Amino acid sequence: MLNKYVPVIATTMAVAQAADLPVREVILFKHGVGFFSRSGDLKAGETARLDFKAGDMNDVLKSLTVEEKGGGKVVGLRYDSSEPLDKKLEQFPFGIGDHFALSAVLDQMKGSRLELKYGNDPIVGQIISGRETAADKDHAAKEQLVMLLDSGEIRVIDLSAATGIKFLDPAVQRQFTDYLRVVAQARSKEKRSVYIDSTGTGARSVMANYMIPSPVWKSSYRLLFTDAEPTLEGWAIVDNTTDEDWTNVQLALVSGRPISFISELYAPKYRQRQTANLAEEADVAPVVYESQIQSLAKSAPPAPPPAPGQARGYAARREMAAGASVMAESAPVMVNDSTVAVSSQGREVGELFEYRFGTAVTVKKGESAMLPFLQQKLNSRKILIYQESQGANPRNAAEVSNSTGKTLDGGPITVYDGGTYAGEALMETLKTGDKRMISYAVDQGTRITTNIDSSRSNIQQITAKRGIVTTRYSMQENKVYTIRNIDAKAKTLIIEHPLRSTYKLVDVKPSETTTNAYRFEVKLAPKVETSFPVKEEYPYYESTAVANLNSDQLLEFIKGRPISDSGKRQLQAIADRKRQIAELDAQINGFEAEINDTTRDQDRMRQNISSLNSVSGQQEQVQRYARQLSDGEGRLATLRDQQRDARKKKQGLERETANLIDKIDF
Numbered sequence: 306m307l308n309k310y311v312p313v314i315a316t317t318m319a320v321a322q323a324a325d326l327p328v329r330e331v332i333l334f335k336h337g338v339g340f341f342s343r344s345g346d347l348k349a350g351e352t353a354r355l356d357f358k359a360g361d362m363n364d365v366l367k368s369l370t371v372e373e374k375g376g377g378k379v380v381g382l383r384y385d386s387s388e389p390l391d392k393k394l395e396q397f398p399f400g401i402g403d404h405f406a407l408s409a410v411l412d413q414m415k416g417s418r419l420e421l422k423y424g425n426d427p428i429v430g431q432i433i434s435g436r437e438t439a440a441d442k443d444h445a446a447k448e449q450l451v452m453l454l455d456s457g458e459i460r461v462i463d464l465s466a467a468t469g470i471k472f473l474d475p476a477v478q479r480q481f482t483d484y485l486r487v488v489a490q491a492r493s494k495e496k497r498s499v500y501i502d503s504t505g506t507g508a509r510s511v512m513a514n515y516m517i518p519s520p521v522w523k524s525s526y527r528l529l530f531t532d533a534e535p536t537l538e539g540w541a542i543v544d545n546t547t548d549e550d551w552t553n554v555q556l557a558l559v560s561g562r563p564i565s566f567i568s569e570l571y572a573p574k575y576r577q578r579q580t581a582n583l584a585e586e587a588d589v590a591p592v593v594y595e596s597q598i599q600s601l602a603k604s605a606p607p608a609p610p611p612a613p614g615q616a617r618g619y620a621a622r623r624e625m626a627a628g629a630s631v632m633a634e635s636a637p638v639m640v641n642d643s644t645v646a647v648s649s650q651g652r653e654v655g656e657l658f659e660y661r662f663g664t665a666v667t668v669k670k671g672e673s674a675m676l677p678f679l680q681q682k683l684n685s686r687k688i689l690i691y692q693e694s695q696g697a698n699p700r701n702a703a704e705v706s707n708s709t710g711k712t713l714d715g716g717p718i719t720v721y722d723g724g725t726y727a728g729e730a731l732m733e734t735l736k737t738g739d740k741r742m743i744s745y746a747v748d749q750g751t752r753i754t755t756n757i758d759s760s761r762s763n764i765q766q767i768t769a770k771r772g773i774v775t776t777r778y779s780m781q782e783n784k785v786y787t788i789r790n791i792d793a794k795a796k797t798l799i800i801e802h803p804l805r806s807t808y809k810l811v812d813v814k815p816s817e818t819t820t821n822a823y824r825f826e827v828k829l830a831p832k833v834e835t836s837f838p839v840k841e842e843y844p845y846y847e848s849t850a851v852a853n854l855n856s857d858q859l860l861e862f863i864k865g866r867p868i869s870d871s872g873k874r875q876l877q878a879i880a881d882r883k884r885q886i887a888e889l890d891a892q893i894n895g896f897e898a899e900i901n902d903t904t905r906d907q908d909r910m911r912q913n914i915s916s917l918n919s920v921s922g923q924q925e926q927v928q929r930y931a932r933q934l935s936d937g938e939g940r941l942a943t944l945r946d947q948q949r950d951a952r953k954k955k956q957g958l959e960r961e962t963a964n965l966i967d968k969i970d971f
Contacts, residue, residue, distance in 0.1 A: 324351050326513060330555040332659075333543060335714070336562045338364065339519030344512040353501040353511045358548075361517040362497050362571035368516040371501055375509025384499040392573070393487045397480060401488075407464055408435035408448040417477050419452065421462065422469035428462065429473070430454035435464075496548075497571075516565075520544040522558050524716030526679075526732070528703065529641070530687065530723065537705075539679030539713070541660070545668040553665035558678065560714040560734060561657035641724065658712035684708040687722075689751060689798045689829075690744050691786075692822075697752050699798060700744035701728065707735045720745045742799070750792035751829070753800075758783045765844070767868050769875075772851050772966040774862075780843040781811070788827065789834040796829040800837065808841040851876070851966050856883040872971030879969070882962040889955040896948035900941060907937045 326343035333339045347353055357365055362384070371379050394400065399413040411419075412435035421428045430452040440446040448464040472478045501511060523542040528535060541558050545551055650661050660678045668674045684706040691699035703720065707713055713735040720727040720743075728745030735741050759782045766777040786800055801822040802815075815823035827837050854862065859880040863873055910930045917923040917930070 324348070324353055326353055326355060326511060328549065328551055328554055330557075331551060332557040332559060333519055333522040334559050334561070334563065334565075335521050336565050337518055337521060338516045338565050340514065340516055342512065342514045344510065346508060346510050349507050352503075353513070355499040355501070355513060355515075356496045356548075357499065357517065359497050359571075363567055363569060364517050365499065365515050366570040367568055368514075369499070370514045372512045372514075373503055373509055374511075375507060378504045380502050380504055382499055382501055385497045394484070397484050399480075399484075401484065406437050406448055408437050408450060411435040411450055411464075411470075414472075414477065418473040420471045420473055421450075421452075421467045423462070423467055428452070428454065428460075430460075433459065520546055524714040526713075526716060526718040527721065528683075528685070528705070528718050529721045530685075530703075530727075534682045535685040535703075537679065537681055537683040537685075537709070537713075538677065541676045541678045542673060543668065543676065544673040545670055548670055550670050551666065551668045553667055555662070556666040556676075557659050557661040558714075559657050559659045560712045563657065658714075660711075679709065679711065679713075681709045686797070688742070689748050689796055690742060690801065691753050691798060692801045693755060693803075696747075697754065698747050698749055699751050699753060701746040701748045702742050702744040702799070703730075704740060704742050705732070705735070706740040707737050710737050712736050718743060718745070748796075750790065751796065751798070752789050752791075754787045756785045756787070758785075765867075767866055767872070769851070769872060769969045769971050772969060774849045774851055774969075776847045776849070776866075778845050778847065780845070781840065782808070782843070783838055783840045786827075786837045786839070787834065788829060788837065790829040791832060793831045795831055798827045798829055800825045800827060800839075802839050805841070808843050811840040811842050813839055851879060851969060852963075854883075856880045856887060859883065869971050875965065875969050875971060879962060879965050882958050882965070886955055886958045886962065889951050889958065893948055893951045893955065896944050896951065900944045900948070903937050903941050903944065907934060907941070910934050910937070 324345065324347055326345040328341055329344050330342035331339060343355065345353070355365075366384075369382070371382070373379055399410065401410055411432055414432050415434065417432050419430065419432055433451040433453055435448070435450050438444075438447045438449060450462045450464050451459065452462060453459055472481070501513065503509065503511075520543075522544075525540050525542065527538040527540075529538070543556070543558070650663060652659055652661070662676065662678070666674065666676065685703050688702050688704055689699040690702040713732070715732055715734040718730045718732050720730065730743035730745040732741060732743050759780065765779050768775050768777070784802070788798065790796055799816075801819075801824055804818065804820075804822050810823065813825070816826040817824045823839075825837065825839065827835070829835065849862075851859070859876055863876050863880075868876070910933055914927055914930050914934070917927045
């Protein structure tokens with residue numbers, strides 16, 4: 306039993322010789338982690354120690370880097386291990402569940418010697434079994450223990466009457482104590498320590514860098530409109546939720562969202578292994594053979610296999626704004642630029658942007674700080690923004706152009722106009738050189754109504770390509786914005802008109818376009834009502850295959866349609882050939898009908914000749930039929946020649962027509 310305590314003693318000695326490294330630098334990100342840098346000087350033979358919350362160890366083991374100056378080399382890192390509770394409890398011969406009765410616990414300790422205090426007389430013996438009796442209408446449930454007393458008597462004992470229980474075997478008593486200690490440690494939020502060992506024997510300097518989960522730093526802004534150029538102030542809010550003070554640390558804040566994740570590196574991992582035995586180790590069971598029923602019995606069919614087991618609208622993050630009516634007092638308080646010392650410097654860090662404070666920062670543990678990181682003149686103008694879904698009144702807004710040369714992290718903006726509170730807005734992250742509109746109040750001095758007029762237009766255009774004629778129609782919609790400015794000052798209004806992919810603007814161009822809207826800028830004179838129409842066209846198409854139209858249909862198609870002269874000539878040429886083909890079809894059909902009639906006459910005359918040859922005195926009539934039969938054969942030959950010539954001409958015209966249809970283009 307002594308060996309199990311050796312690691313504890315060793316760890317205690319390591320802790321006694323280990324030195325803490327204070328925090329020197331903190332970099333906070335927007336995705337839930339923070340970068341921490343610790344450094345310090347160590348004496349000869351001293352080990353560096355880093356303390357962490359147990360839940361931070363996965364990120365520490367994933368990101369920790371160590372640098373040592375002073376001649377030594379880092380040979381490894383040691384840290385307090387963590388083993389799953391169920392694995393730790395496997396070593397014990399019993400288990401104590403969340404709702405186990407005492408009798409059930411003692412039942413697992415069969416054979417153990419036990420002393421029960423039962424009044425003034427202790428009872429000593431060995432545990433045979435423990436049980437819980439069921440309740441009935443006359444008796445409540447009881448927990449009982451069956452024991453073999455030292456006197457040899459077997460007795461059933463009511464555990465509820467016992468005032469004390471003690472295991473007489475010290476080893477069993479220690480097992481219970483150890484079991485409860487393991488459970489208590491698993492539920493605690495104790496620290497985990499990482500120890501940095503080195504080959505150096507003299508004094509040296511050690512630096513350790515790592516990432517751990519940290520609160521996201523937050524931004525808030527003040528936008529101040531004055532007679533001069535607007536000013537934008539930026540404040541950063543940081544929270545120290547660690548268990549130590551940040552004293553005179555170098556602080557940096559990074560705007561951007563790099564990818565970060567949790568990988569289970571701290572808790573030991575176990576694999577479930579298969580059990581494999583040699584065939585020769587298997588027990589041999591006796592075999593019972595069936596008696597023969599039939600000498601050529603068919604084998605039974607195989608058993609069936611077991612049955613198989615059984616997250617368009619205007620996607621808007623609406624800018625939140627609250628309008629405020631500020632009652633003027635005789636001596637109003639005017640809000641001016643804050644008197645702050647902005648010491649932060651901004652710079653691009655890869656795809657991210659970093660604000661680094663030039664002076665050291667101190668934030669006590671469990672406290673938060675609000676630090677100014679920006680105070681700069683800004684290119685901005687006051688405007689109105691109208692979206693029909695937000696009501697009849699447009700919003701007071703500002704068009705903010707990021708001319709600071711820095712990335713402005715997203716956050717709330719409080720707007721002051723003329724030294725007084727004007728409203729609030731939200732702004733997404735704004736890269737340098739980009740611009741964004743923010744709305745902060747409702748303008749009650751401007752009212753807008755809309756009216757929609759839709760109409761279906763006639764044919765707009767006819768085109769043809771490779772035998773297909775396409776007719777373009779359109780549905781036109783005219784939306785009129787009627788704007789009334791009742792204030793005695795000029796305004797600039799931005800109308801956000803919904804962008805529909807199937808509609809195209811007609812005779813009007815937006816000042817800019819977003820993913821979901823056109824933006825039209827309208828200048829409003831004081832106390833004036835004006836209208837702003839937006840006309841849109843929805844085109845739709847009808848396609849016709851020229852090959853499916855006959856000559857009359859083609860000629861009818863050409864009449865009264867806006868077809869170019871070239872197109873008319875091409876369609877006319879195709880119609881002419883289709884007409885000639887139709888005429889040849891009629892000729893061929895006529896020849897076919899005459900050939901059939903002549904053939905039938907020939908068959909009838911042959912039948913007559915055959916009948917007259919058996920009658921005397923009919924030779925003259927037979928001769929007449931013979932002459933007619935000969936003339937008919939000549940006519941049939943002529944008709945077949947004419948039909949063949951017509952078919953050849955038709956085939957030539959069909960090839961010409963198909964070629965013209967394939968090359969049609971207008």
